[in-house]
Amino acid sequence: MRKFIIRTFGKSLSRSILGYTLAVTIVGSAIAATQLDIQTVPMLKLTGEVGTTNQIQYVTELGQTNAWNVLTNVVLTNSTEYYVDTSATGSVKRYYQTVVLSGTNASVPDGMALIPAGEFTMGDTFNDAFFGNSALPLHTVFVSPFYMDKNLVTKALWDDVYKWAITHGYTFDNAGMGKAPNHPVHTVNWCDAAKWCNARSEKEGRVQAYYTSADQTTVYRAGQLSLQNDWVKWNSGYRLPTEAEWEKAARGGLSNNRFPWGKTITHSQANYYSDSNIGFNFDVSPTRGYHPDYSTGSAPYTSPVGSFAPNGYGLYDMAGNVCEWCWDTYGPYDSASQSNPRGLASGSDRVNRGGCWGLKALSCRVAGRDYNSMDRAETIYGFRSTLPVGQ
Numbered sequence: 495m496r497k498f499i500i501r502t503f504g505k506s507l508s509r510s511i512l513g514y515t516l517a518v519t520i521v522g523s524a525i526a527a528t529q530l531d532i533q534t535v536p537m538l539k540l541t542g543e544v545g546t547t548n549q550i551q552y553v554t555e556l557g558q559t560n561a562w563n564v565l566t567n568v569v570l571t572n573s574t575e576y577y578v579d580t581s582a583t584g585s586v587k588r589y590y591q592t593v594v595l596s597g598t599n600a601s602v603p604d605g606m607a608l609i610p611a612g613e614f615t616m617g618d619t620f621n622d623a624f625f626g627n628s629a630l631p632l633h634t635v636f637v638s639p640f641y642m643d644k645n646l647v648t649k650a651l652w653d654d655v656y657k658w659a660i661t662h663g664y665t666f667d668n669a670g671m672g673k674a675p676n677h678p679v680h681t682v683n684w685c686d687a688a689k690w691c692n693a694r695s696e697k698e699g700r701v702q703a704y705y706t707s708a709d710q711t712t713v714y715r716a717g718q719l720s721l722q723n724d725w726v727k728w729n730s731g732y733r734l735p736t737e738a739e740w741e742k743a744a745r746g747g748l749s750n751n752r753f754p755w756g757k758t759i760t761h762s763q764a765n766y767y768s769d770s771n772i773g774f775n776f777d778v779s780p781t782r783g784y785h786p787d788y789s790t791g792s793a794p795y796t797s798p799v800g801s802f803a804p805n806g807y808g809l810y811d812m813a814g815n816v817c818e819w820c821w822d823t824y825g826p827y828d829s830a831s832q833s834n835p836r837g838l839a840s841g842s843d844r845v846n847r848g849g850c851w852g853l854k855a856l857s858c859r860v861a862g863r864d865y866n867s868m869d870r871a872e873t874i875y876g877f878r879s880t881l882p883v884g885q
Contacts, residue, residue, distance in 0.1 A: 538577045538590065546570050547595040549884045550577060552588050564729070564884060567595070593884045595639060603881060606641040607808040609743045613637075616741055617827060618861040619750050622774060629861040631829040637742045638834055642735060643878040645799040645810050646818070650675035652682075652690065659693035665716040666690070668871045676798045678816045678876040684844045684868035685718045687734060687819045687877040694879065695731035703733040718869050722840040726821075732879040737822040737845045737863075738835050739880060744812040744848065744860040746805030752776055752859045754805035754812045759855045761785050764814035765797040769854050777855040785851065794873035795851045813858040816876035817846040824865035842868050850874040 540548055550565040568575055582588050593601045595608075602608050613636045618629035649672025656670060666689060671681040682690070692702040692714055704714040708724045726733065735743065746754050753759050760779035761768060765788055768779040789795045800810045822837025822845045837845070843865045849858030852874055856862060866875075 536579050536582050536588065536590075538579060539574065540568060540570065540577070540592065541574045542570055542594070544570050544573055546600075549593045549595055550579075550590060551593065551884060552579070552582075552590050554588055556589055565590075595883055603641055605644055606881060607644050607743075608883070609637070609640050609642055609739070609807055610747075611637065611639040612742075614742050614745060615749065616738060616861075618859070620752060622752070622776075622859065623856065623862075628863045629827070631827055633827060633829050634831040635738045635742070635835060636831075636833040637738055639883045640735075640739060641881040641883065642739070642743050642807075642809060643880070644804070644808055646678035646816060646876050646878050647690075648672070648676055648799055649679045652679035655690055655694045655697055658697050659690065662693070662696065663715050664689055664693050667718065667869065671873070673794065673796050674798070677796045678799055678811070680794060680796065680816050680873050680876050681871045682819075682875060682877070683871040684734075684819050684866075686871070688721065689714060689716070691732040691734060691879050700732070701727065701730040703727050703731040720823075720840055720842045720868060723836045724839075729882045729884075732881055734819055734821045734877060735880045736834070736836050737820045737847065738832070740818065740820050740847050741860055743807055743809055744805065746807045746809065746812075748806060752861075754809075754860060755803070759813065759858060761787075763802055764811075764849075764858060765795070765801070765851050766814040766849055766858050767852055767854050774856065788851065793852070797851070812848055812860070814849050815851060816848075817850045817853070817857075817864065817874050818848045819875060819877040820845040820847055824863075844868045846875060 538550060542548065548568050548570065550568060552563055552565050565579065566577065568577055600608055613634055615632055616635045617632040618627055619632060621627060621630065623629065649670065652670045666686045668682050668686050670679045672679045688704050692704050695702045702713045703726055704721055705725045706712040706714050706719060710725065710727055714721065744754050745751065751757055755763060758776045758778045761781050765785045767784055768777055768782045770777060770782060784795050785797065788797045797815055802810065804810050805812055823841030824843045824845050825838040845863060845865050847863065849862060857864060
């Protein structure tokens with residue numbers, strides 16, 4: 495759902511998708527004092543729904559079609575807006591596309607959901623985990639918009655990228671396991687997940703997110719590295735969600751709820767281990783123990799992705815099935831308001847969220863936090879990836 499403009503001297507081409515058009519005309523020309531180069535400046539014309547945000551992107555070559563540079567965001571205050579790309583002066587050619595970031599025709603990659611920008615209260619508003627609550631203090635967090643996989647990474651998707659990756663310079667600690675192609679991949683550690691995200695990006699022609707140092711020149715493809723925040727190109731490629739991104743996404747636009755859908759949980763809503771004898775009254779499932787529909791054969795008792803209703807953002811399995819690796823190094827919360835927090839600068843213990851088939855309801859809460867060493871691979875660990883808006 496993208497729109498392209500090819501701009502060469504004196505020529506333009508536009509394509510309309512879902513009622514939006516981006517047209518370009520060449521306006522203005524000047525002759526330099528010392529040479530006969532004609533300097534052209536393109537004017538971009540956007541038409542569409544008033545109030546939508548459109549991101550204009552460009553490249554000078556289409557060899558790597560996902561390596562688009564962000565030019566600017568334009569909010570349509572009228573049905574037609576103009577933008578003059580002064581940075582293109584003197585270019586022989588420039589290719590443009592727009593991505594609709596908001597509105598009824600918002601551009602969203604296949605299999606992903608748009609998580610809108612906004613503030614939310616992060617942490618345990620119920621103080622449920624009163625034995626040393628790591629999800630306190632409550633604090634206000636602003637998160638920029640991003641895309642997130644609707645489903646956990648399946649064994650089928652993992653295998654598709656993994657098989658490509660190991661023939662293109664990537665190595666993994668674990669090959670990944672899964673009960674079936676449509677079940678989530680499991681037994682992958684944090685390092686595996688990070689390298690897989692890079693491989694997925696490269697396979698699709700995108701710029702990778704993770705690098706081996708702060709100079710961001712060597713792509714992270716091998717070994718166990720405790721990546722640091724400044725080793726990441728945050729606006730490029732697939733990556734693991736930050737803890738704040740994950741919690742905002744899990745809440746699904748709702749507030750003051752324990753779970754993605756409300757305040758209580760049952761086996762009709764998630765795949766988890768139900769236990770009435772834990773001192774809490776929010777697990778009201780009439781069936782107890784492992785989920786009766788999936789506790790067949792040998793563990794792990796995962797379920798096919800998308801087996802339960804999605805949350806308000808269209809995301810599945812944000813509670814239960816497998817625990818999800820997040821980017822952040824585990825650490826205490828700060829009470830101050832924050833914008834796009836990314837956890838501690840570095841560390842080997844990484845956060846996981848959401849609970850799983852073998853953990854109790856307490857772990858499945860949207861505010862619930864857990865962590866493990868980045869090299870730990872168990873049957874309870876899986877992940878999903880995110881993508882920056884405009885990718």
